[in-house]
Amino acid sequence: MEKNTLFDKIWDAHVIKSVPAGPDVFFIDKHFIHEVTSPVAFLNLELRGIGVKYPHRTIATPDHNVPTVDQNQTIKDKLSRMQVEKLRENCAKYGIELHDLGSAHHGIVHVIGPELGVTQPGMTIVCGDSHTSTHGAFGAIAFGIGTSEVEMVLATQCIMQSKAKKMRISVEGTLGKGVTSKDIILYIIAKISAAGATGYFVEYAGSAIQSLSMEARMTICNMSIEMGARGGLIAPDETTFAYLKGKQYAPKGADWDKAVAHWKTLKTDDGAIFDKELVFQAADIEPMITYGTNPGMGIKVTGTIPSTQGMEGSNKTSYLKSLDYMGFAPGDAVKGKLVDYVFVGSCTNGRIEDIRAVAQFVKGHQKAENITAWIVPGSREVEKMAHEEGLVKILEDAGFELRQPGCSACLAMNDDKIPSGKYAVSTSNRNFEGRQGPGARTMLASPLTVAAVAITGRITDPRDVF
Amino acid sequence: MAYDKFTVLQSTAVPLPTENVDTDQIIPARFLKATEREGFGDNLFRDWRYDVEGNPKKDFVLNDRTYSGKILVAGKNFGSGSSREHAVWALYDYGFRCVVSSFFADIFKNNCLNIGVLPVTVSPEFANLLFTAIAADPNTILEVNLPKQTINLLATGASETFDINQYKKDNMQHGFDDIDYLINMSAEIEGFEASR
Numbered sequence: 001m002e003k004n005t006l007f008d009k010i011w012d013a014h015v016i017k018s019v020p021a022g023p024d025v026f027f028i029d030k031h032f033i034h035e036v037t038s039p040v041a042f043l044n045l046e047l048r049g050i051g052v053k054y055p056h057r058t059i060a061t062p063d064h065n066v067p068t069v070d071q072n073q074t075i076k077d078k079l080s081r082m083q084v085e086k087l088r089e090n091c092a093k094y095g096i097e098l099h100d101l102g103s104a105h106h107g108i109v110h111v112i113g114p115e116l117g118v119t120q121p122g123m124t125i126v127c128g129d130s131h132t133s134t135h136g137a138f139g140a141i142a143f144g145i146g147t148s149e150v151e152m153v154l155a156t157q158c159i160m161q162s163k164a165k166k167m168r169i170s171v172e173g174t175l176g177k178g179v180t181s182k183d184i185i186l187y188i189i190a191k192i193s194a195a196g197a198t199g200y201f202v203e204y205a206g207s208a209i210q211s212l213s214m215e216a217r218m219t220i221c222n223m224s225i226e227m228g229a230r231g232g233l234i235a236p237d238e239t240t241f242a243y244l245k246g247k248q249y250a251p252k253g254a255d256w257d258k259a260v261a262h263w264k265t266l267k268t269d270d271g272a273i274f275d276k277e278l279v280f281q282a283a284d285i286e287p288m289i290t291y292g293t294n295p296g297m298g299i300k301v302t303g304t305i306p307s308t309q310g311m312e313g314s315n316k317t318s319y320l321k322s323l324d325y326m327g328f329a330p331g332d333a334v335k336g337k338l339v340d341y342v343f344v345g346s347c348t349n350g351r352i353e354d355i356r357a358v359a360q361f362v363k364g365h366q367k368a369e370n371i372t373a374w375i376v377p378g379s380r381e382v383e384k385m386a387h388e389e390g391l392v393k394i395l396e397d398a399g400f401e402l403r404q405p406g407c408s409a410c411l412a413m414n415d416d417k418i419p420s421g422k423y424a425v426s427t428s429n430r431n432f433e434g435r436q437g438p439g440a441r442t443m444l445a446s447p448l449t450v451a452a453v454a455i456t457g458r459i460t461d462p463r464d465v466f
Numbered sequence: 467m468a469y470d471k472f473t474v475l476q477s478t479a480v481p482l483p484t485e486n487v488d489t490d491q492i493i494p495a496r497f498l499k500a501t502e503r504e505g506f507g508d509n510l511f512r513d514w515r516y517d518v519e520g521n522p523k524k525d526f527v528l529n530d531r532t533y534s535g536k537i538l539v540a541g542k543n544f545g546s547g548s549s550r551e552h553a554v555w556a557l558y559d560y561g562f563r564c565v566v567s568s569f570f571a572d573i574f575k576n577n578c579l580n581i582g583v584l585p586v587t588v589s590p591e592f593a594n595l596l597f598t599a600i601a602a603d604p605n606t607i608l609e610v611n612l613p614k615q616t617i618n619l620l621a622t623g624a625s626e627t628f629d630i631n632q633y634k635k636d637n638m639q640h641g642f643d644d645i646d647y648l649i650n651m652s653a654e655i656e657g658f659e660a661s662r
C-alpha cells in the first residue's frame with residue numbers, strides 16, 4: 001500500500017482537478033476574512049457581477065485595524081472605520097457570519113477560529129493573512145493567501161495551488177525549565193533561517209511536540225511562515241479531540257464519534273517519504289530572543305550577537321544594516337540590555353495560557369519603572385476568562401495595562417505603536433523594521449521571558465527570576 | 467481582475483541588493499487602510515524612501531535619479547513575511563512589471579503572478595552579474611522574454627533561462643486570471659461541494 005504523509009492525505013482529498021503542467025484546483029473547506037485584505041476582493045466580485053458561492057463556508061471578524069480602547073464607540077480613524085464598515089456591509093449583503101467588535105466571539109481571526117471549534121482536523125483553511133498556518137495545529141492544511149485568492153475563494157470556494165514539498169521537523173525529549181513552545185519555534189527558525197523552509201509544508205512531530213497543549217501547538221504552527229514555509233501542521237491526537245469537544249461548531253453526538261474515528265486516520269504512515277527531515281533535541285533548547293530584523297535572527301537570551309565572520313557582499317551589508325537599525329553590534333551580549341516596552345498579545349501568544357503564564361510570574365511583583373507593559377487578549381473570550389480567573393487584577397496590580405482584543409501592536413495599524421527608537425520585547429511573531437511602529441525595535445520572545453523583562457526592565461533570562 | 471498581457475519586456479532596471487526584504491518594508495501596515503486597489507505606489511518602500519517628516523531619503527535607490535525602469539532587481543529572499551497583496555499592488559502601481567531575485571518568498575510570488583507582475587528567479591551568480599552591470603551602467607537594458615523564458619543583458623548578451631509553470635505562463639501572456647478558469651469549472655466544483 002502507498003505510504004502517505006498527513007499533508008498528502010488532506011491535500012489529495014481536496015483536489016478537484018490537476019491542471020496539466022499547472023497547479024491543482026484546490027477546494028477550501030473554511031475561509032476566514034478580516035477587514036484589511038477583503039474589501040478589494042468584494043469590490044472585484046461586484047465588478048465581475050458575481051456573488052459569494054458558499055457564504056456558510058466563510059467567517060469574518062475585524063481584527064487588524066481596530067482600536068483596543070473604547071471598542072463600543074465609533075472608530076475615530078476614518079480609513080479604519082471605513083474598512084470595518086465595508087466588512088459589515090459585505091457580510092450583511094452576502095450572508096456571511098460576522099463576529100463584530102464587542103460581540104462574544106470577537107477577536108483575532110486565528111484565535112477565534114479554534115475557540116469556536118470552526119477549525120477541525122482534516123480541513124483546508126485559508127485566510128488573507130500569512131499566520132493562517134496557526135490552524136495547522138489541529139491537523140488541518142491552513143495557509144495564507146493574497147487578496148486575488150480571497151476573491152477566488154469567495155467566488156468559487158477554490159484556489160489554484162501547486163502542491164508544496166514536504167518537510168518533517170521532529171523535536172524529541174523533554175523541555176527544560178522556563179522553555180516554552182515559543183522558544184522551540186524561535187530555535188528552529190534560528191537554526192534553519194527565515195527562508196529555510198520556503199517551498200515546503202512542514203509537519204511537526206516528535207515527543208516534545210506531542211506533549212504540548214493545543215495552544216502551545218498553535219504558537220509553533222503560527223510561526224511556520226517565519227521560516228518561509230507555506231504552512232505547518234501537527235497530527236491530531238487525544239489532546240486535539242479533548243480541546244474540540246463541546247466547542248460551538250464541533251460535531252455533536254453520533255457525528256462527533258464519526259468525526260473522531262475519521263480524525264484518528266489523519267496521521268503520516270510509517271515509512272512515508274518527506275522531501276526533507278530535520279530532528280532537534282528539546283534538551284538543547286533554551287529561552288530564546290531575537291536581536292535583528294527577521295525572525296531567523298534569534299539566539300538564546302544568554303547568548304551574544306553573532307559576528308560577521310564568514311559573511312560577505314550583500315549578505316554582510318544586510319546583516320549590519322539590520323543590527324544598525326536595532327542599535328546593536330556584533331559580539332554584544334543581549335542579556336542586561338534596557339527595554340522600554342513589553343507587549344503580550346497577537347495570534348502567536350495572546351491566548352489564555354499565555355496570559356496565565358505571565359500573570360503567574362508577575363504575581364506579587366511590580367513592573368520596572370522604565371517599562372510600559374501592554375497586555376492585549378487575542379479575543380473577547382480570552383479577555384473574559386482573564387477577568388474571571390482574576391488574572392487581570394494580578395496584572396493591573398503589577399502595573400500592566402490591559403487593552404481590548406485585536407492585532408494591536410503586533411502590526412501597529414491602529415494607534416498601538418511603539419515609538420521610534422524604543423525597544424519592545426514582544427510575544428508576537430515579527431521583528432521586521434517598523435513592524436510595531438516606524439523606527440520601533442522589536443525583540444521576539446516567549447511570554448515567560450517577556451514577564452521577566454517586565455519585572456527587571458532589562459533583557460532577562462526567565463530562569464534567573466522565577 | 468484580469469491584468470496587462472506580458473510577453474517581452476525591455477527596460478532599464480532598479481537595483482535593490484538588500485536581502486530578506488519583507489512585505490512590511492515594501493508597504494508598511496499603516497498604509498493598508500484603503501478599500502480600493504489604486505494609489506499604493508506612493509507608499510512603496512515608504513519608510514526607506516522618506517524620513518519621518520516626509521522628506522525623501524537621498525541614499526535610497528528610488529530617490530536616486532540615476533536608476534529607473536520597469537524591472538526591480540532585488541536581493542535574496544524578497545517578499546517574505548505578510549501575505550498582503552498590497553505589496554505587489556504598490557510595485558505595480560509604481561510602475562514595476564517584473565521583479566528579479568535569486569530567491570522569492572512563496573506567497574509573494576503567487577501574488578505577483580495573480581497581479582501580472584512577473585517574478586523571475588535567477589541564479590545567485592546571475593543576480594550578482596546584474597547588480598554589477600547595472601552599477602557599471604545604469605542605462606543598461608535588460609530583456610525579459612516570457613515566451614522564451616529568458617532574461618538577457620542586451621549589451622553583453624549574458625543570458626539565463628527561468629522557470630514558470632505552463633499554466634501561469636499562458637495566463638500572463640494572455641492576461642487571463644485564475645477566476646476565469648475556476649468559474650468555467652462551476653459544475654465540477656458544485657459536484658465536489660455537494661459530496662462534502
Ligand code: SF4
Pocket residue numbers: 063064108109110129131346347348406407410411428429
Ligand atoms: S496578531 Fe499579528 S500576526 Fe496575527 S493576524 Fe494579527 S497582525 Fe497578523
